Amino acid sequence: MAEAPRDAAATRRRILDAATEEFSAAGFGGGRVGRIAERAQANQRMIYAYFGSKDGLFEAVLTEKVLQAQAAVTFDALDLPGYACQVFDFYRANPRMVRLNLWQALERPDLLGSLEPVARAMADKVAGIAEAQASGAVSAALPAEVLLDLILALTYGNIAQAGDAGAWPDSRRAALAVAVERLIVGGG
Structure with a gap:
């Protein structure tokens, strides 16, 4: 049986959503990449592949949220x-x-x-x-x-x-x- 193709955009979205939850609850210092990966149902390697680092992920979350606020x-x-x-x-x-x-x-x-x-x-x-x-x-x-x-x-x-x-x-x-x-x- 063939494995379903991966949806990079959906995975990235799940990671951002999970990171928003994690960072808003625990902050940058208390936020854990492992918990983000678990919540996003993604491999930790994917987080680093998409965002480079925990810093990069935090910046991506913050940028996305600021852009949402600016649009609203x-x-x-x-x-x-x-x-x-x-x-x-x-x-x-x-x-x-x-x-x-x-x-x-x-x-x-x-x-x-x-x-x-x-x-x-x-x-x-x-x-x-x-x-x-x-x-x-x-x-x-x-x-x-x-x-x-x-x-x-x-x-x-x-x-x-x-x-x-x-x-x-x-x-x-x-x-x-x-x-x-x-x-x-x-x-x-």
Whole structure:
């Protein structure tokens, strides 16, 4: 009896899904390639063949998740409170991403900035905020990159503080919108 042909794309997908589970639960340092392979029903050698290393796999997972977030969230420099609320909503709907991002921040703090899709998206957002500042629509009291960092810190801090996704009430979302609005109005 002939063996069924292997589906490389399906195997790669199973590995990424299993790695997302493992890294969001245990972080990069606690994540185990053996558990990922077992969960993915794949040979450990396939993980190294597709991703090169545990580092490469972690970067692939993070890149994929960041691209999903970017696709789901629309950035509008003229509606920064709306942007912050969209980010909040995305993470509320994807709590595994919260844990993954927290682990990344703790264990690999420089990784996100080194990923091309993240660096490009951040540069685009900063440029959009700078344009909104130049037009007077957004306060120029803070440099555009600092303003974006503060908006994201408020958003992620609000998410991390809320803990379990079920504990993210709409009142926290509304408070986030007010806080961002206060950052971008007046003074400059």
